[in-house]
Amino acid sequence: MTQKISLTRYLVEQQRMDGHIPSQLRLLLEVVARACKSISQAVNKGALGEVMGSAHSENIQGEMQKKLDIIANEVLIEANEWGGHLAAMASEEMEGIYVVPNRYPQGEYLLLFDPLDGSSNIEVNVSIGTIFSVLLKPEGAGVSEQDFLQSGAKQVAAGYCVYGPQTTLVLTVGDGVAMFTLDREQGSFILTEENVMIPEDTQEFAINMSNMRHWDAPVKRYIDECLEGKAGPRGKDFNMRWVASMVADVHRILTRGGVFLYPWDKREPEKPGKLRLMYEANPMSWLIEQAGGAATNGKQRILDIEPTKLHERVSVMLGSKNEVDRATRYHGEAA
Ligand code: AHM
Ligand code: MG
Numbered sequence: 001m002t003q004k005i006s007l008t009r010y011l012v013e014q015q016r017m018d019g020h021i022p023s024q025l026r027l028l029l030e031v032v033a034r035a036c037k038s039i040s041q042a043v044n045k046g047a048l049g050e051v052m053g054s055a056h057s058e059n060i061q062g063e064m065q066k067k068l069d070i071i072a073n074e075v076l077i078e079a080n081e082w083g084g085h086l087a088a089m090a091s092e093e094m095e096g097i098y099v100v101p102n103r104y105p106q107g108e109y110l111l112l113f114d115p116l117d118g119s120s121n122i123e124v125n126v127s128i129g130t131i132f133s134v135l136l137k138p139e140g141a142g143v144s145e146q147d148f149l150q151s152g153a154k155q156v157a158a159g160y161c162v163y164g165p166q167t168t169l170v171l172t173v174g175d176g177v178a179m180f181t182l183d184r185e186q187g188s189f190i191l192t193e194e195n196v197m198i199p200e201d202t203q204e205f206a207i208n209m210s211n212m213r214h215w216d217a218p219v220k221r222y223i224d225e226c227l228e229g230k231a232g233p234r235g236k237d238f239n240m241r242w243v244a245s246m247v248a249d250v251h252r253i254l255t256r257g258g259v260f261l262y263p264w265d266k267r268e269p270e271k272p273g274k275l276r277l278m279y280e281a282n283p284m285s286w287l288i289e290q291a292g293g294a295a296t297n298g299k300q301r302i303l304d305i306e307p308t309k310l311h312e313r314v315s316v317m318l319g320s321k322n323e324v325d326r327a328t329r330y331h332g333e334a335a
Contacts, residue, residue, distance in 0.1 A: 007033055007169065007180050007189040014173060021157075021173055024085040024107050028134060029157060032111070033169055033180075033189055035079035036130050036161035039072045039116070040182060043128065043163045052123060060095040060311055061276075068122050069093055072115035072130060086111055087143040090310055092279055097145050097310070109156070110135040110148055112279040117160075118245025127164035129247030133283040134158065145310055152282030152303035159283065162247045168192075170254065172290045177254065196254050198293040202320035204239045204258040206249045214265035218298065218330035222261075246275065250284050250318070254291055259319035261327065263298065273297070273315035277307055281314045294324035298331035 005013075011029055015021040021029075042049060050067075057065045073093040080086055081098075084105035089098045092114040100106050111134055118128040134157040137147050159171035167182035169189050177196040180189035205226055212220070226238040241258070243249050249260045264273050275281050285295030285302040295302045295318035302314065317327050 004183075005191040007191070010178065010180070010191050014175065018175070020175070024109065025134070025157060025173070027083055028080070028085040028107075028109055028111065029159075029171065029173075031079050031083055031085070032076070032132055032159075033161075035076045036167070036169060037182065037187070037189075038075045038079070039130055040161070040163050040167040042068060042071050042075070043116075043122075046125070059093050061092070065093065066116070066119045066122055069116045069119050076111075076113055076115055076130070080111060083107070085109055087137045088147070089113070090145075090148055090279065091115055092117075092276060092311075095311075097143070097148060099143055106143075108137050110137050110143075112148065112283075114276065114279045117247050117280065118243070121243070121245050126245065127162055127243060127248035127251075128245050129160050129162040129251075131160040131247060131280055131283050132158065133279055133286075148278065148310055149307045151306050152277075152285055155282060155286050155303075158286045160247045160250070160287075162245075162251045164248060164251075168251065170196075170251065170287060172287050174290070177287055177291045179254075196291045198254060198288065198291045198320055199257040200292070200321045202257040202259055202323055203236055204241060204256075205261070205323070206241050206243075206253075206258060206319075207261040207263075208242055208244070209240070211265050211267065214267045215263060216265065216334075218327070218334040219261065219263045219265075221330050221334075222327045246280060246284065250287070253293070253319045254287065257320045259317065259323040259327070262316045264315040271313050273313045275314060275316050277302070277305060277312045277314040278310060281316050281318075284316075285318055288318045292321065293319050294321045294328075295319075296324060296328045298328055299335075 011026045082104045085107035090112045113132040157173045161169045169180040179193035181192040229237040288295050297315040
């Protein structure tokens with residue numbers, strides 16, 4: 001019988017093999033995984049667990065918070081604050097950074113997360129997830145919001161956990177992408193996929209088509225050509241999927257390829273996009289690149305963007321390399 005490899009064992013072996021996961025980072029990732037298990041439990045209870053519905057409060061983005069958004073945020077903070085591996089955390093659900101309280105030792109890492117992405121899907125029982133990104137705190141005393149403002153290329157770990165028909169944790173520490181499925185009987189994440197690779201070409205795109213009239217010309221051109229199918233310039237038919245949970249859409253792309261677009265549009269032209277750079281686009285872009293795909297904002301590689309704000313937004317195109325390259329080229333040609 002082939003032996004099952006738990007997340008713990010995977011991380012220990014990664015640490016041993018090339019030493020690029022220091023023990024503090026290994027602890028951090030185990031703690032994040034444990035928090036995801038708790039969130040998965042809460043999500044699973046649904047209407048039986050008094051976790052559904054609105055919390056009747058707004059987050060910094062001006063979006064209504066759901067009870068589960070707040071629960072997931074608290075689970076991540078409580079799990080991570082005492083271990084000594086972190087200096088501070090930042091979350092979609094908190095305006096400022098959360099510095100590890102003085103009563104606990106401070107570590108050298110910074111953790112950013114979207115505790116429950118796709119929360120409009122909670123009530124309708126469709127996949128949602130937790131997205132996270134890990135940075136090293138720059139040298140120096142104390143910790144401030146400024147310390148978080150590093151490009152995605154500086155991430156030392158990134159991943160997400162998708163709560164769907166299965167709970168799956170997807171992780172990179174810069175050595176490819178690995179997927180772990182939660183074994184509920186054992187209570188542990190088991191390695192189920194290693195060296196995940198996305199095909200360079202695809203016939204499947206993901207975009208919220210209801211925004212079409214607000215798109216910029218290059219996005220319209222790219223999607224129009226897909227819609228023209230075999231008879232059009234692309235010479236092939238395309239399929240469309242849109243879950244409205246980035247975790248679920250990215251998970252599909254990591255599993256079978258595809259391209260995901262949440263571009264800037266004219267609804268709120270002053271905002272660079274809907275999705276947040278530091279805890280949504282950066283971790284997803286790194287995972288996608290690690291799997292051989294590409295991620296840009298239409299002009300540049302997302303991982304090269306130097307953030308100026310914790311909750312900065314960004315236009316996102318990611319997935320199968322040749323499609324992302326094409327959509328990015330259309331932006332260049334239009335400019
Ligand atoms: P959230 O973090 O508030 O849940 O918003 C992010 C989500 C993404 O998961 C998803 O891709 C997108 O918003 C869906 O937006 P829309 O409803 O505009 O299609
Ligand atoms: Mg989100």
